Amino acid sequence: MALRIWTPIALQCSASAALIAMCVGLLTRWLKVPTAWTAALAVPYTYGKGQNVAAWTGANSQRTILLWGPLLLGALAMLASACIRAEPAPQWWRRSMLKVRRSLQYQLGPSKIWLRLTDGLSVLDLMLFCALFALNVAYFARALVLESNDLDASIAKGEVQEQSKSMLMLKEASTQFGQLMFIDLWLLFLPIPRSSFLKDLTGLDQQAMIRYHKFLGLWCFWVLALHGGMFYIYWGVSHEFWVEWKDWGTLDSINNLAGTLSFLCMCGLVLTARESFRRKSYEWFYRFHLVCFLGFMVLACMHYSGSWRYFTPGLLLWGVDLLQRASTSSANVAIHSVHLDEEKDVTTLVLQHARPGCPLGDIHLLVPAISRWAWHPFTIAASTPAQPSAPGTLTLHVKNEGTWTKRLADLLLARPDAAIRATLPQQVFPPHEPWTGDEAVAVVVGGIGVTAVMLSLRRMVERRAAGALATRRVAVLWAARHASEFLTLDAAVAAAAMSGDPWLTLELFQTQPSPVQECKLEAGLESGSRVSSLGKGLSKAGDGDDDSTEGSGALQQRTPPAPPKSGAWPLARPRAPRPLAPAHMGPLYLAALHILTFFGGFVGLMLGWSWLPEAQTALATKQVTKPFVTTISWRAGSLGITGFCVVGLGLPYILLVAPMMLWRSWASRPGRRSDTPRMQDLELTVLGPRRSLSHDMGSPHEAATPFQPCLLEGGKLVVPNGKASQLSVDILPGRPPILAALSALGAAHESVSVLVSGPDGMFRSVFQAVAELNRGRPKSGSGYFSLHKQAGVL
Ligand SMILES: Cc1cc2nc3c(=O)[nH]c(=O)nc-3n(C[C@H](O)[C@H](O)[C@H](O)COP(=O)(O)OP(=O)(O)OC[C@H]3O[C@@H](n4cnc5c(N)ncnc54)[C@H](O)[C@@H]3O)c2cc1C
CATH class of the missing domain: 3.40.50.80 (Nucleotide-binding domain of ferredoxin-NADP reductase (FNR) module)
Known part of the structure; x- marks a missing residue:
C-alpha cells in the first residue's frame, strides 16, 4: 500500500531533482568531469589510418550524456510512475502540495502592469525568470572572469598581446553571449511538444508552456542580438568589418555570414510571431515560423558546428511528440455525425474513436480538402468510451471564426463524409484538475x-x-x-x-x-431515433422522408464510403475512414519510442559529423591543409543536424510507428473480427436560421x-x-x-x-x-x- 503511494511520488520527485541538479551544474559550468573520464568517452575513428582522430570527441559525449540524459531519464521515470497503479497520497501530503501550488500561483502586483505585458506575473513566473537570469549571469560571468585572469597572468609574464585587453575582453564577451545559447536554446524548445513528460511533471498546460516559449524566444533574440551586435562593433573597431562579415568559414571554423543569416531568420521568427501579425494571419505566421525556424537552426549549425548541443535536447522531446502524432495522423477518422447550425455558426462534429477510455483535452484536426498541412486545435467537449462492439465518440463544437472553420462547415454540408485526420494528446496520466482541494x-x-x-x-x-x-x-x-x-x-x-x-x-x-x-x-434528432444509413442514398432536406425535418431544418442521411477491398495491401488501399486510434500503445511503447528517438538522433548526428574526422585524418596524414578542414566545419555542422533530424525521426518511425500503423490497418480491415470497433453509420443534420440544434452527444451508447x-x-x-x-x-x-x-x-x-x-x-x-x-x-x-x-x- 505504502509502496503504491510513495513509489510514483518518489519517481516523479527524482525525475525533477535529477533534471534540475544535473542541468544547473552543467549549464553553469560548475560540473567538473575528470578529463580521464571525458577522454574515455571519445569514440575513435576507425578509418583514421592510425592517427589519433576521434569520430566523436569525449567532450561531445559528455555534453550528450549530460544534456540529453536527464531528459531521457526524467521521461522514463515518469512513464515508470504511470505504470504503477497509484493509491491516493495521505491528506497531509495533498494539503502541503496544495499550499505549495497556491504559493507558486500567487499573482504579484502591480497586477495591471503585468497584465498589460503578459498574462500576469505569478510567484512561479518570477522564480523561473530569476533562475534563467541567474543561470545566464553565472555562465557569462564565470567565463569572463577566467578570461580576464588569464590575460592578466600572461601580461604579467610579459607576453605580447595582439590587441589591448579591453578589445580582447570585448571579443570574449561577444563570444560568451553566443555561448549563452547553451542555456537559452536548450530551454526554448522544451515547452513546444503538445505532449511531453514535462507537462505531466509540472502540471502546466499547453497555454502556459507556449507562454514560456514566447518569453524564451524573445530572450534568445536579445541575447543573440548582443552576440552579433558586439561582434560587429569589435570588427568595426579593429577595421576588419567587411572581411569578417562576408566570410563564409574560410578564416576560422566559425562561419560569420551564416551567423548573420541565421540571426535574420531569428528576426523573421520574432516579427511574424508578434500578436498583430499572428492574430490576423495565423496561417502565414505558422508557415513563416516553420521556414524561419529551419533556416535559423541549419544556419546556426553552419555558423558554429557545435550548435547541435543547443538545439538537440529540446528537439528530441518534440521528435517523440511528432512521432507519436504521426501514428494516428495519416488515417482518416470516421465521422459519427455532423450538425450544422447556421444560426449560431457552430458546427458540431462527432468523431468515432477506438479508445477504451474517454479522451480528454485538445484534439488537432487536419482536413486535406481545405489545407494539406494546417492542423487546427479544438477542445473535446464530450466523449464516450469505445466498447468492444462499437466505437466511442468525441464531440467537438467548432465555431466559424475564419477561413478554415467556415470552409469546414461548407465542406461538411456538401460532403459530410469528407476526409478528416485527427491527433490526440499522449495522456498517460489522468488529466490535471487544478480545482481539486478548493472549497x-x-x-x-x-x-x-x-x-x-x-x-x-x-x-x-x-x-x-x-x-x-x-x-x-x-x-x-x-x-x-x-x-x-x-x-x-x-x-x-x-x-x-x-x-x-x-x-x-x-x-x-x-x-x-x-x-x-x-x-x-x-x-427526430435524438440519438435513439437514428436510422442506419447503410445502403441508403441521400435523402434531400425536407423531402418528407423524416417527420422531424419540417421547416427550414433538415436531417440528411448519407451513405458512408464503400469499404476497401479486403485483399489489398493495407497501405496501398485508398484510405478508408476508421475510428480514431489511441495516441499510443501504453507506457512501454512510449518508453521504447523515447529510447529509439534518442538513439536515432545520436546515430544521425555521428553519421553527419563523420565528415569532420575524415577531413582531420586527411590533415593528420598531410593530404590537405588546415584551411581545408576549417571550411569543412560548416558542412559538418549542417550535415550533423540534418542527420540528427532524419535518423532521429526515421529510425523510430521505421521500427515502431510504421509497424504499428500497418498492424492497425490490418486489424481494421473489413471482415476481420477484431477488438477495433466497427465504424458507425454517418448522419448529417442541417438546421436553418430559425431553428436550433438539439444537443447531441453523439454516442451510440447514449440512448x-x-x-x-x-x-x-x-x-x-x-x-x-x-x-x-x-x-x-x-x-x-x-x-x-x-x-x-x-x-x-x-x-x-x-x-x-x-x-x-x-x-x-x-x-x-x-x-x-x-x-x-x-x-x-x-x-x-x-x-x-x-x-x-x-x-x-x-
Ligand atoms: C487549445 C485550443 C482549443 C480550442 N478549442 C476550440 C473549440 O473547442 N471550438 C472552437 O470553435 N475553437 C477552438 N479553438 C480555436 C480554433 O482553433 C480557431 O478558432 C480556429 O483554428 C480558427 O481557424 P480559422 O482559419 O477559421 O480562423 P482564423 O481567422 O484564421 O483564425 C482565428 C484565430 O484562431 C487562431 N488560429 C487560427 N488557426 C489556428 C491554428 N492552426 N492553430 C491554433 N490557433 C489558430 C488564431 O489565434 C487566430 O487569430 C481552440 C484553440 C486552441 C488554441
Whole structure:
C-alpha cells in the first residue's frame, strides 16, 4: 500500500531533482568531469589510418550524456510512475502540495502592469525568470572572469598581446553571449511538444508552456542580438568589418555570414510571431515560423558546428511528440455525425474513436480538402468510451471564426463524409484538475470557450452524484453573443444546474442585444431515433422522408464510403475512414519510442559529423591543409543536424510507428473480427436560421442517457423533462457581474478556484477581479482565489 503511494511520488520527485541538479551544474559550468573520464568517452575513428582522430570527441559525449540524459531519464521515470497503479497520497501530503501550488500561483502586483505585458506575473513566473537570469549571469560571468585572469597572468609574464585587453575582453564577451545559447536554446524548445513528460511533471498546460516559449524566444533574440551586435562593433573597431562579415568559414571554423543569416531568420521568427501579425494571419505566421525556424537552426549549425548541443535536447522531446502524432495522423477518422447550425455558426462534429477510455483535452484536426498541412486545435467537449462492439465518440463544437472553420462547415454540408485526420494528446496520466482541494469553484466562460471547461464540469457533476467530490459549491457564469450557443451545454450539467440543488448554479448572459430566438427540440434528432444509413442514398432536406425535418431544418442521411477491398495491401488501399486510434500503445511503447528517438538522433548526428574526422585524418596524414578542414566545419555542422533530424525521426518511425500503423490497418480491415470497433453509420443534420440544434452527444451508447438535450424557449434555456414544469434558466442581457459573483463566493468559502475560458478581455476582467479580491483579503477576511486559464487563442 505504502509502496503504491510513495513509489510514483518518489519517481516523479527524482525525475525533477535529477533534471534540475544535473542541468544547473552543467549549464553553469560548475560540473567538473575528470578529463580521464571525458577522454574515455571519445569514440575513435576507425578509418583514421592510425592517427589519433576521434569520430566523436569525449567532450561531445559528455555534453550528450549530460544534456540529453536527464531528459531521457526524467521521461522514463515518469512513464515508470504511470505504470504503477497509484493509491491516493495521505491528506497531509495533498494539503502541503496544495499550499505549495497556491504559493507558486500567487499573482504579484502591480497586477495591471503585468497584465498589460503578459498574462500576469505569478510567484512561479518570477522564480523561473530569476533562475534563467541567474543561470545566464553565472555562465557569462564565470567565463569572463577566467578570461580576464588569464590575460592578466600572461601580461604579467610579459607576453605580447595582439590587441589591448579591453578589445580582447570585448571579443570574449561577444563570444560568451553566443555561448549563452547553451542555456537559452536548450530551454526554448522544451515547452513546444503538445505532449511531453514535462507537462505531466509540472502540471502546466499547453497555454502556459507556449507562454514560456514566447518569453524564451524573445530572450534568445536579445541575447543573440548582443552576440552579433558586439561582434560587429569589435570588427568595426579593429577595421576588419567587411572581411569578417562576408566570410563564409574560410578564416576560422566559425562561419560569420551564416551567423548573420541565421540571426535574420531569428528576426523573421520574432516579427511574424508578434500578436498583430499572428492574430490576423495565423496561417502565414505558422508557415513563416516553420521556414524561419529551419533556416535559423541549419544556419546556426553552419555558423558554429557545435550548435547541435543547443538545439538537440529540446528537439528530441518534440521528435517523440511528432512521432507519436504521426501514428494516428495519416488515417482518416470516421465521422459519427455532423450538425450544422447556421444560426449560431457552430458546427458540431462527432468523431468515432477506438479508445477504451474517454479522451480528454485538445484534439488537432487536419482536413486535406481545405489545407494539406494546417492542423487546427479544438477542445473535446464530450466523449464516450469505445466498447468492444462499437466505437466511442468525441464531440467537438467548432465555431466559424475564419477561413478554415467556415470552409469546414461548407465542406461538411456538401460532403459530410469528407476526409478528416485527427491527433490526440499522449495522456498517460489522468488529466490535471487544478480545482481539486478548493472549497468552491467559479467558472467564467465566454462563447465557445465553454468547450474547454465542459468536461471538467461534467466530471464534477458525476463525482458529486457518486458522493466523491469535496468541492461544496460551483458557480458558472457564461456569456455568449448568441443565445443559441448555450445549446452546446452538456445535458448532464444542465440537468444538475436546473435541479434546484444550490450546489451548482448556472447564470447565462447574452451580450448581443438581439432578441432570444425560440427554438424547438428536434425529436427526430435524438440519438435513439437514428436510422442506419447503410445502403441508403441521400435523402434531400425536407423531402418528407423524416417527420422531424419540417421547416427550414433538415436531417440528411448519407451513405458512408464503400469499404476497401479486403485483399489489398493495407497501405496501398485508398484510405478508408476508421475510428480514431489511441495516441499510443501504453507506457512501454512510449518508453521504447523515447529510447529509439534518442538513439536515432545520436546515430544521425555521428553519421553527419563523420565528415569532420575524415577531413582531420586527411590533415593528420598531410593530404590537405588546415584551411581545408576549417571550411569543412560548416558542412559538418549542417550535415550533423540534418542527420540528427532524419535518423532521429526515421529510425523510430521505421521500427515502431510504421509497424504499428500497418498492424492497425490490418486489424481494421473489413471482415476481420477484431477488438477495433466497427465504424458507425454517418448522419448529417442541417438546421436553418430559425431553428436550433438539439444537443447531441453523439454516442451510440447514449440512448440510455437519463439527460435530455437543452432547448431555447421564451428567453430561457430549458431542459425538457416531460412534465409541465420544465427545468429552466433565464438568459439575462448584458455582461456577467464577475467581481460581485466572485466576492460572494469568497465571502462564503475559504478557497475558490476560478476557471476562465474566453476571449482576452474576459480573462483580463477576471484576472483583475481576482487580484483585487486577493489583495483585500486581510481586511475583508474573504477566501483565497486561485486563477486558472483554461483556454485562449494561440
Ligand atoms: C487549445 C485550443 C482549443 C480550442 N478549442 C476550440 C473549440 O473547442 N471550438 C472552437 O470553435 N475553437 C477552438 N479553438 C480555436 C480554433 O482553433 C480557431 O478558432 C480556429 O483554428 C480558427 O481557424 P480559422 O482559419 O477559421 O480562423 P482564423 O481567422 O484564421 O483564425 C482565428 C484565430 O484562431 C487562431 N488560429 C487560427 N488557426 C489556428 C491554428 N492552426 N492553430 C491554433 N490557433 C489558430 C488564431 O489565434 C487566430 O487569430 C481552440 C484553440 C486552441 C488554441
